[in-house]
Amino acid sequence: MIQTQCTVDAITPLTPFVQQVLLSPLQAVDFLPGQYLQLCLTEHDKRPFSLACLPNGKQLELHIGASKADEYSSQALNYLQQQLHTNQPVMVEAGLGQAHLRPSDNPVLLLAGGTGFSYVYSIAKALQLQPQKRPVFLYWGVQQQSSLYLLEELQQWANSHNSFRFIPVVQQADNQWQGRTGLVHEAVLNDFISLDAYDIYIAGPFPMVGVVRDAFLKQGAHREQMFADAFAYI
Numbered sequence: 001m002i003q004t005q006c007t008v009d010a011i012t013p014l015t016p017f018v019q020q021v022l023l024s025p026l027q028a029v030d031f032l033p034g035q036y037l038q039l040c041l042t043e044h045d046k047r048p049f050s051l052a053c054l055p056n057g058k059q060l061e062l063h064i065g066a067s068k069a070d071e072y073s074s075q076a077l078n079y080l081q082q083q084l085h086t087n088q089p090v091m092v093e094a095g096l097g098q099a100h101l102r103p104s105d106n107p108v109l110l111l112a113g114g115t116g117f118s119y120v121y122s123i124a125k126a127l128q129l130q131p132q133k134r135p136v137f138l139y140w141g142v143q144q145q146s147s148l149y150l151l152e153e154l155q156q157w158a159n160s161h162n163s164f165r166f167i168p169v170v171q172q173a174d175n176q177w178q179g180r181t182g183l184v185h186e187a188v189l190n191d192f193i194s195l196d197a198y199d200i201y202i203a204g205p206f207p208m209v210g211v212v213r214d215a216f217l218k219q220g221a222h223r224e225q226m227f228a229d230a231f232a233y234i
Helices: 071-085 114-129 151-160 184-191 206-218
Strands: 001-015 017-025 036-040 046-052 060-064 092-097 110-113 137-144 164-170 197-203
Touching: 001 071, 017 071, 017 092, 036 071, 046 060, 046 071, 046 114, 060 071, 060 110, 060 114, 071 092, 110 114, 110 184, 114 137, 137 184, 151 164, 164 184, 184 206, 197 206
Parallel strands: 110 137, 110 197, 137 164
Antiparallel strands: 001 017, 001 092, 017 060, 036 046, 036 092
16 A cells, blocks of 8 residues: 555546546555555545556546535545645555456456446556457446446447447436446346356445345356455445
8 A cells, every 4th residue: 555645636527426536646656457545534534436547657547426415425526626726735545455457368347337437447448458358348337328428438449449348238228328228237147148257347336246246156257256345345
């Protein structure tokens, strides 16, 4: 773990409820794709957020979903906005989490619910840079299609990389949505007869992750090849 101060460079809306936050650490921060940082509001109040960026960049990128119903994230975002406006640094602890990308030859299944996407986004970008192009399947589940804030970018990835497939799944789709609907993990279960061969990385609300874990184990997944930081709490 590395503790460092960061300047808050920008806070930009990705959707009405999700903000992209860019931070510049004042010292080098080393982490693995899929790890997270903690934003230290105080010495005893630390909020974890997945890193949406690759290691060794100049900035740290977060995607913070902060609806009125989510006080936990809203308070963190309000703190960041205050520090941005007053040009004050924030303290972070980076390089946390055990659900980071592992070296492997196995095909990869990435599954995210909501802003858990930032976790799989970091891993997907790292996999694209590896010389060995393992098959990668990225499933992103959201409530409404307007929450798919990087839809076009991911579709372009899929169109230009034979080894990468992107499957967005919308739970409450309107009539204009032409893609998959329902629960994201059920889309996976429908697409794969067996998950025996896959390294699986999962992010989303704790109740969702628990349901996904149990369902995937029944579909042949191996517990030692399934990774989610939520597993430490459920």
